[in-house]
Amino acid sequence: MASRVPKVRFNNNLECPVLGLGTWKSKPGEVTQAVKDAIDVGYRHFDCAYVYGNEKEVGVALTDKINSGAVRREDLFITSKLWNTFHRPDLVRGVLNTTLKNLNLQYLDLYLIHWPQAYKEEAGSLFPVDANGKLQFSNVDFVDTWKEMEGLVRDGLVRSIGVSNFNRRQLERVLQAATIKPVTNQIESHPYLNQKRLKAFCEERGIIITAYSPLGSPDRPWAKPGEPLLLEDPKLKAIADRIGKSVAQVLIRYQIDRGTIVIPKSVTKSRIAANFDVFDFTLSKEDIALIDTFDCNGRICPESSAFDHPDHPFRNDEY
Numbered sequence: 001m002a003s004r005v006p007k008v009r010f011n012n013n014l015e016c017p018v019l020g021l022g023t024w025k026s027k028p029g030e031v032t033q034a035v036k037d038a039i040d041v042g043y044r045h046f047d048c049a050y051v052y053g054n055e056k057e058v059g060v061a062l063t064d065k066i067n068s069g070a071v072r073r074e075d076l077f078i079t080s081k082l083w084n085t086f087h088r089p090d091l092v093r094g095v096l097n098t099t100l101k102n103l104n105l106q107y108l109d110l111y112l113i114h115w116p117q118a119y120k121e122e123a124g125s126l127f128p129v130d131a132n133g134k135l136q137f138s139n140v141d142f143v144d145t146w147k148e149m150e151g152l153v154r155d156g157l158v159r160s161i162g163v164s165n166f167n168r169r170q171l172e173r174v175l176q177a178a179t180i181k182p183v184t185n186q187i188e189s190h191p192y193l194n195q196k197r198l199k200a201f202c203e204e205r206g207i208i209i210t211a212y213s214p215l216g217s218p219d220r221p222w223a224k225p226g227e228p229l230l231l232e233d234p235k236l237k238a239i240a241d242r243i244g245k246s247v248a249q250v251l252i253r254y255q256i257d258r259g260t261i262v263i264p265k266s267v268t269k270s271r272i273a274a275n276f277d278v279f280d281f282t283l284s285k286e287d288i289a290l291i292d293t294f295d296c297n298g299r300i301c302p303e304s305s306a307f308d309h310p311d312h313p314f315r316n317d318e319y
Helices: 028-041 055-067 089-103 142-154 168-177 196-204 234-243 247-257 269-276 285-292
Strands: 007-009 015-017 045-047 077-082 108-113 158-164 184-188 208-212
Touching: 028 055, 028 269, 055 089, 077 089, 089 108, 089 142, 108 142, 108 184, 142 158, 142 168, 158 168, 158 208, 168 196, 184 196, 196 208, 234 247, 234 285, 247 269, 247 285
Parallel strands: 045 077, 077 108, 108 158, 158 184, 184 208
Antiparallel strands: 007 015
């Protein structure tokens, strides 16, 4: 079954479906079925990461659907990410090979540096801490990591490379050193944090934004009682009611209409289908402009445990 998802063209001329399924926080016991359901609905783009701890289960679903003839490998777009404890250039290829083995793939369509800040290289620990429970850092320069990522493209292990959670200054450093440009910067983006300036900066340089947590990540483990919930915002609900769509569908369409790739996450079959049902309407310029005014710098994924790291992207820079 051909998917009806439009694609965007990267700066290396390869294409990526504008809508994908996110797998962050998807439990290993649920994610296999979620990926199978998503393929049945028409999703072809899946966003994974080593640190999510569920790549093997995603791989089981991909293998099952490819082997059954439901989909071909070349119809799929699979992303994964290099975790912070593997920034050291000599570690990059090994952990990519682990990801490929977990996903049962020969290559990735996209590989991202998950965060600019490196953590201490400690075998078996993704969040290495000292005796006081404080996160331990590494001083690896992400530019050196990037150069190693470029080798993965040259060797055919990944088709495109990019970054995630990089700020403007950090992207400038990568671009100055790069022989292969990042195709995307995957960042938190939703109406409370629309990332307009970073988006404009990236687009001027041919880098497309991928929006994570587009629905405001209501299931984030650190959410506090009483924090505003994007999906319950009355202003968004008014727009959704007028169009005859759900708030979630409006939030997904908001990103697509801004020229952004979007990766909402769900493991519930009905929601996976509803999140895909966004190609029979568009938001007007007026609606997009109105939603843009909801921005309040409302970041919900601050990665605050690493705030002392000199490469933390949200410390000092404006965007």
